[in-house]
Amino acid sequence: MVNRKTAEQIKDEILSILKEEPLSIDQIRKKVESNWSTINSYLEELSKSGKVKEIISADKKKIYQRVFGDTYFDIPITDLERKKFRALFSLIMKKYKERNKTPTKTELAKAAVKVINSQSSGLAELPTVWYLYGMIPLMIANPSQNYSEEIQLEHTPKINSIIENYIQENHEKKSKQLQREQHIEYNDALYCLSDSFLDEVQKPNWDKEKIFDILNNFFIACPIDNEFQEVFWLTDRFVSTVRKLSYFDNLENHKIKILLVFDALWKFIATYKFYKTLSNQKRFLGKESLVNLYLGNALAVRKDCAQEAISDLHSIYWSKLDDREIKEHPETKKMKAIMSGWTGED
Amino acid sequence: MDKDSFLDTNVIVYYINYQQESSTEPIYRSYIYIANKKGKFIICHAVIRELYNVMSKFATLHKEVLKKVEDSSYNFEENKNISKRDLPFAQKIYFSYKDYNTKDLKEIFASQRDIFEIGTEQFLKNKVDSQVMPMEQINLELVNKIRDIIPNYADCQILASALQYQKDKGIFLFVTADGEHLDPNGYDFLKEHFEINYPKEKYQFPELKNLYFEE
Secondary structure (H helix, E strand, O other), X not given: OOOOOOHHHHHXXXXXXXXXXXXXXXXXXXXXXXOHHHHHHHHHHHHHOOOEEEEEEOOOOEEEEEOOOOEHHHXXXXXXXXXXXXXXXXXXXXXXXXXXXXXXXXXXXHHHHHXXXXXXXXXXXXXXXXXXXXXXXXXXOOOOOOOOOOOOOOOHHHHHHHHHHHHHHHOOOOHHHHHHHHHHHOOOHHHHHHXXXXXXXXXXXXXXXXXXXXHHHHHHHOOOOHHHHHHHHHHHHXXXXXXXXXXXXXXXXXXXXXXXHHHHHHHHHHHHHHHHHHHOOHHHOOOOHHHHHHHHHHHHHHHXXXXXXXXXXXXXXXXXOOOOOOOOOOOHHHHHHHOOOOOOOO | OOOOEEEOHHHHHHHHHOOOOOOOHHHHHHHHHHHOOOOOEEEEHHHHHHHHHHHHHHHHHHHHHHXXXXXXXXXXXXXXXXXXXOHHXXXXXXXXXXXXXXXXXXXXXXXXHHHHHHHHHHHHHHXXXXXXXXXXXXXXXXXXXXXXXXXXXXXXXXXXXXXXXXXXXXXXXXXXXXXXXXXXXXXXHHHHHHHHHOHHHOOOOOEEEEOOOOO
């Protein structure tokens, strides 16, 4: 007699298969050895309960992804990595609790990065990424969760000592300071310049020369990547629009707008940096799935938002633009002579 | 009555970059043509897009040179961020400025781009009478027909815009300073190509005014 699988068994199998990578209904059907409509109806059920989500929906091809909700953009990690992350977060939480303190999200994340990147921790394989506020663990660090040591980490005493040192050095620092010090420690020019820019524009009186110097450096630090040309193009458009506006109006009149535009641009750049860190990791080398399945939508939305915000700022500049003669830099003549005959056309 | 002028990208770039001391004849003629405006100036959206592409290229060129000034082992000749056509300009800029303080140089270059971009946008805002032919209205079939003769796609889009806009209008001037693709003989050849191969369409060509070849 053939034992038929129960509905629960099939659903468990589907969830288990989807742990490693997103799959189409047809691929799942073959692995579970069931028919298309059964798998489709169970997937719809699992989707309603939030355990899976449809990430690509074409006429005949639907691709489903397992939802754990515990990594950024639901990027898959292995079960072992998940357990190691939880054990690490648990150790950090305990050390903070010994000081009668619950860590903030930033403290938990930055301490975890510190441990992962310390050679003696033995956790170097745990994925970390650059994102909005610097380097973070790919698994979301959430201090309100009750993490437990589901597995014993190999170098627990060493890890505890790294955590203790970290807390000792940083327990009085605010999140912003922790982020900034990390940007400096890992020497990422774009993040450091972003910090400097925000510092300058939040001052009550703007030092235009200093702001322009930071923007000039930001322009140089921004990568030209043929895969994502918009990262440089939009950065250049932002820098040039702010500079051009300054010839026709006091920039401080547009402080909030400039901050909002920079925020939109930074979200796009940080999502790109997130993508770049992961795409350089072994597990995603040469895999288009990173963009196609996980980050494509976020990158597209953030690019559009940045584009729209810059276009708004440009409209302000355009409304102020008149036909006054702009005083040229004394070096401009020399440069114009060099560029004589250049049209920039292909 | 003076004919209206449908302007190509290069005429505008030359006008913006003109300076008395060091300009070549085509640049001088472009400057004079625009400064002594006669008739209306018409710009198509393909030219506007091209002007913003030129700004981006200018920025890339400066960025690559600055990276080399900061680190002389940086090789912009091989990374393809700068087109082959622009490479000699990048090299000239690098050799002229390689000993400057980089902080000052970044500001010099940025000011140069400000002047170029503001000049271009002042021109678009204050000197242009009509902006015509949105990109989505450009006839792709026509672009491909022009491409039989002219290899550059952006040039084909601009010319297609001019041809479409010319329909049902009095002849205007297509004003360019292109010494490579739109010489008077080449333009006549293009017209012939259309008369022979696409006689039914009866495209009316604007009158070519190529400032590169004029005396």
